[in-house]
Amino acid sequence: MGNRKNLSAETINAQALHQIDAMTGGITPAIHPSSTFLRDENYQLINARHSYGRDENPGYVVAERVLAELEGAPAALLFSSGMAAAMAVVQSLRPGDHIVAPKVMYWGLRNWLIKFCDRWGLGLDLFDSADPDGLANTIKKAKTKLVWIETPCNPTWDVIDIAAASEIAHSVGACLAVDSTVPTPVLTQPIKHGADIVIHSATKYLNGHCDIIAGAVVTAKQDELWESICEIRCQAGAVLGSFEAWLLQRGMRTLFLRVRKASESALALAKYFEGHANVKAVIYPGLASHPGHQIAKRQMDGGFGGMLSIQVKGGAQHALNVVKRCKVFARATSLGGVESLIEHRYTIEGERSPIPKDWLRLSIGIEFVDDLIADLEQALD
Numbered sequence: 180m181g182n183r184k185n186l187s188a189e190t191i192n193a194q195a196l197h198q199i200d201a202m203t204g205g206i207t208p209a210i211h212p213s214s215t216f217l218r219d220e221n222y223q224l225i226n227a228r229h230s231y232g233r234d235e236n237p238g239y240v241v242a243e244r245v246l247a248e249l250e251g252a253p254a255a256l257l258f259s260s261g262m263a264a265a266m267a268v269v270q271s272l273r274p275g276d277h278i279v280a281p282k283v284m285y286w287g288l289r290n291w292l293i294k295f296c297d298r299w300g301l302g303l304d305l306f307d308s309a310d311p312d313g314l315a316n317t318i319k320k321a322k323t324k325l326v327w328i329e330t331p332c333n334p335t336w337d338v339i340d341i342a343a344a345s346e347i348a349h350s351v352g353a354c355l356a357v358d359s360t361v362p363t364p365v366l367t368q369p370i371k372h373g374a375d376i377v378i379h380s381a382t383k384y385l386n387g388h389c390d391i392i393a394g395a396v397v398t399a400k401q402d403e404l405w406e407s408i409c410e411i412r413c414q415a416g417a418v419l420g421s422f423e424a425w426l427l428q429r430g431m432r433t434l435f436l437r438v439r440k441a442s443e444s445a446l447a448l449a450k451y452f453e454g455h456a457n458v459k460a461v462i463y464p465g466l467a468s469h470p471g472h473q474i475a476k477r478q479m480d481g482g483f484g485g486m487l488s489i490q491v492k493g494g495a496q497h498a499l500n501v502v503k504r505c506k507v508f509a510r511a512t513s514l515g516g517v518e519s520l521i522e523h524r525y526t527i528e529g530e531r532s533p534i535p536k537d538w539l540r541l542s543i544g545i546e547f548v549d550d551l552i553a554d555l556e557q558a559l560d
């Protein structure tokens with residue numbers, strides 16, 4: 180295909196590395212549902228890489244290679260969900276190892292980590308991501324093996340300085356893992372800033388259409404940890420279905436367009452509602468009023484993402500009324516799809532939630548932004 184060196188990430192992604200189907204010349208890859216693979220008369224595998232479907236599916240290759248390119252990593256691994264991807268990293272630790280993670284992060288993973296670490300004899304301490312010294316004060320010399328961060332983190336959008344976190348983690352010999360689901364590689368490439376591991380819920384922006392559950396792990400090196408993560412996917416069996424892998428490589432083709440559009444619209448919406456008569460605060464790292472704005476400007480490239488929170492005036496009941504009156508925003512959890520979603524996090528997370536009851540979390544999609552603004556405007560009335 181001529182000289183394909185020095186192509187931009189955007190081109191590589193749109194063309195999915197120009198992986199032409201070898202059998203047919205099709206410019207989109209085939210789906211490979213086969214669970215097992217043939218051996219010849221001499222009992223040699225027809226294709227040495229493929230023996231059984233739990234080890235590896237030929238249909239993973241496109242999305243994995245593209246994601247690795249986008250993250251500046253040697254390789255990526257798809258998983259059956261973002262949670263399975265995260266757990267493959269955590270399960271690579273040994274009893275007695277210590278993990279440090281933020282207090283505010285993807286709620287499902289934080290809750291599961293608390294339970295899992297207790298059951299599996301792993302130490303866990305949570306730090307305050309809004310406190311610049313939070314991580315340094317929580318990490319334990321010679322004990323902490325994994326520092327987990329998420330940035331901007333859900334749903335306060337606190338921004339953690341990846342380079343600083345990497346220095347702190349490495350000073351005690353720990354790995355830095357970054358859940359980069361929200362910024363995606365379009366806006367942040369954690370490995371460039373010193374991260375060892377990047378995790379994605381591919382359910383969200385990578386796929387972008389709210390029609391699969393998937394996850395991915397990317398590591399800076401193909402080291403022992405990488406081997407262990409590969410082994411866990413294969414042996415513990417957190418494998419993605421072949422159709423889901425195909426949908427993912429298709430969804431990813433438009434990642435740059437979707438993330439940029441969502442970021443632009445989120446910024447426009449955040450600016451519009453900041454200072455609105457019925458709004459107490461707009462929480463978005465793209466606003467100068469956000470405490471993480473300066474780090475975000477340094478660390479995020481080309482936008483601040485499609486996620487924001489709005490604290491409404493009038494308390495919990497008013498927040499629920501706003502959600503009720505929305506007609507363009509869909510009332511649903513999750514994020515990163517082409518359609519905008521609104522949710523009352525406190526209701527989703529329940530009594531132990533640290534999220535104030537008058538907060539609404541918005542995932543901005545790719546609709547015409549004036550329609551989104553008008554919908555919220557009428558709902559806030």
Ligand SMILES: *Cc1c(COP(=O)(O)O)cnc(C)c1O
Pocket residue numbers: 260261262263285287288329333358360361379380381382383392393394514
């Ligand atoms: C959704 C999400 C996860 C979990 O991913 P699943 O695909 O739902 O398992 C992890 N981290 C973040 C930031 C998420 O938004």
